[in-house]
Amino acid sequence: MTAVSNKIIDRLTLYHCILKYTVKGQEFISSSEIADLLNLDASSVRKDIALCGVLGHNKQGYAVSLLKKAIEAKLGFSDCKEVFIIGAGSLGTALIKYADFKDYGINILGLFDNDPDKIGREIGGKKVVSLEKLESLIARISVKNVILAVPADCAQEVADYAIKCGVKFIWNFTPVVLRVPKEVTVYYENIVSSFMQMRNA
Amino acid sequence: MTAVSNKIIDRLTLYHCILKYTVKGQEFISSSEIADLLNLDASSVRKDIALCGVLGHNKQGYAVSLLKKAIEAKLGFSDCKEVFIIGAGSLGTALIKYADFKDYGINILGLFDNDPDKIGREIGGKKVVSLEKLESLIARISVKNVILAVPADCAQEVADYAIKCGVKFIWNFTPVVLRVPKEVTVYYENIVSSFMQMRNA
DNA sequence: TAGATTGTTAATCGATTAACAATC
DNA sequence: TAGATTGTTAATCGATTAACAATC
Numbered sequence: 398m399t400a401v402s403n404k405i406i407d408r409l410t411l412y413h414c415i416l417k418y419t420v421k422g423q424e425f426i427s428s429s430e431i432a433d434l435l436n437l438d439a440s441s442v443r444k445d446i447a448l449c450g451v452l453g454h455n456k457q458g459y460a461v462s463l464l465k466k467a468i469e470a471k472l473g474f475s476d477c478k479e480v481f482i483i484g485a486g487s488l489g490t491a492l493i494k495y496a497d498f499k500d501y502g503i504n505i506l507g508l509f510d511n512d513p514d515k516i517g518r519e520i521g522g523k524k525v526v527s528l529e530k531l532e533s534l535i536a537r538i539s540v541k542n543v544i545l546a547v548p549a550d551c552a553q554e555v556a557d558y559a560i561k562c563g564v565k566f567i568w569n570f571t572p573v574v575l576r577v578p579k580e581v582t583v584y585y586e587n588i589v590s591s592f593m594q595m596r597n598a
Numbered sequence: 599m600t601a602v603s604n605k606i607i608d609r610l611t612l613y614h615c616i617l618k619y620t621v622k623g624q625e626f627i628s629s630s631e632i633a634d635l636l637n638l639d640a641s642s643v644r645k646d647i648a649l650c651g652v653l654g655h656n657k658q659g660y661a662v663s664l665l666k667k668a669i670e671a672k673l674g675f676s677d678c679k680e681v682f683i684i685g686a687g688s689l690g691t692a693l694i695k696y697a698d699f700k701d702y703g704i705n706i707l708g709l710f711d712n713d714p715d716k717i718g719r720e721i722g723g724k725k726v727v728s729l730e731k732l733e734s735l736i737a738r739i740s741v742k743n744v745i746l747a748v749p750a751d752c753a754q755e756v757a758d759y760a761i762k763c764g765v766k767f768i769w770n771f772t773p774v775v776l777r778v779p780k781e782v783t784v785y786y787e788n789i790v791s792s793f794m795q796m797r798n799a
Numbered sequence: 800t801a802g803a804t805t806g807t808t809a810a811t812c813g814a815t816t817a818a819c820a821a822t823c
Numbered sequence: 824t825a826g827a828t829t830g831t832t833a834a835t836c837g838a839t840t841a842a843c844a845a846t847c
Contacts, residue, residue, distance in 0.1 A: 407791045410788055472794050490691075582796070582799055586789070596703075597607065
């Protein structure tokens with residue numbers, strides 16, 4: 398399979414959102430219709446779609462349901478990844494309740510915190526587990542991905558612990574740039590940056 | 599002031615996070631130290647820093663506090679923008695509680711919802727206001743920016759209403775690509791995309 | 800047919816990386 | 824001095840845009 402750059406992944410997920418919500422019920426969509434919704438060039442839309450192996454129809458554009466499935470296949474929505482969330486504060490809660498994750502192959506298995514008031518409570522259908530138990534749980538069911546949603550002042554410490562437990566990918570929702578060993582990858586959910594982009598527009 | 603691309607804004611905010619958290623207490627930092635933390639090329643870091651008008655010192659690198667202030671000035675952290683959040687669910691709650699927003703010049707003035715159970719309740723120090731009141735409030739205090747954190751199935755409808763009230767910028771946390779008039783700008787917080795990038799790495 | 804739209808190549812544009820003199 | 828690091832130019836790389844023949 399051809400490698401797909403992050404920019405293309407970004408656009409493909411947005412095309413998918415269009416197909417799933419914006420043009421729901423519509424049978425065909427043209428490259429220029431997608432391009433207009435996202436302020437893109439129509440030829441780049443056509444190129445992205447070609448990557449997914451979908452052929453269009455003249456004067457009609459692309460079949461919505463076919464294109465939607467092709468994007469799902471290309472991005473691997475059905476190849477489910479298992480994830481733990483660390484931090485059961487308001488952000489961790491929002492993420493575990495984000496039902497759409499399942500549709501995208503993101504399977505949230507558990508929610509960890511070290512606040513005794515939260516441990517044992519149920520949030521979004523999952524029991525909050527003591528952070529101490531991360532190590533034994535990872536040993537049992539090999540989960541390599543965590544979402545880090547803890548306060549900034551303990552982000553590095555918790556990341557170190559998760560890495561010690563065997564975590565390889567950290568989806569980092571804290572504003573802290575983490576020091577990690579080479580074999581560990583951190584993805585920064587840089588919320589503030591997109592606000593700055595909005596402001597500077 | 600030189601225009602700064604979104605990619606550069608992305609990197610500058612991450613440098614700022616490093617200076618604020620990761621190397622707190624350290625007096626100087628070299629371009630390669632920043633580059634290593636973020637898996638970037640050191641020369642691109644130096645270029646970004648040059649854009650902020652900061653000069654480094656040989657054998658020492660850049661003065662941390664000076665560079666931090668220069669990034670803040672370049673990105674306009676002190677030029678405060680006022681924002682309403684629409685949707686007082688778990689995501690809206692998480693966002694209003696994200697204290698760091700204030701440091702970045704994001705001033706959240708109010709939280710709207712149309713769920714009678716939520717209206718009047720206090721979340722993150724702000725009273726939840728009925729969505730009906732958006733129009734009169736925007737007429738009084740001219741707020742052009744909203745964070746959209748409502749369920750997908752009413753995203754377009756709520757966006758239409760906000761635009762009718764005079765909103766010009768929508769920071770969209772829903773997975774719905776919105777149809778908006780030309781004078782309105784939508785920024786997509788594409789959470790699923792970054793997960794896909796993580797998976798495909 | 801005429802018009803609209805795709806698929807794809809070529810041209811342009813911008814961003815990243817490499818290289819290295821200047822500096823302390 | 825030698826070594827490390829900046830500041831900046833030139834070279835490379837990749838992404839976007841323009842253009843247009845092919846198609847229905």
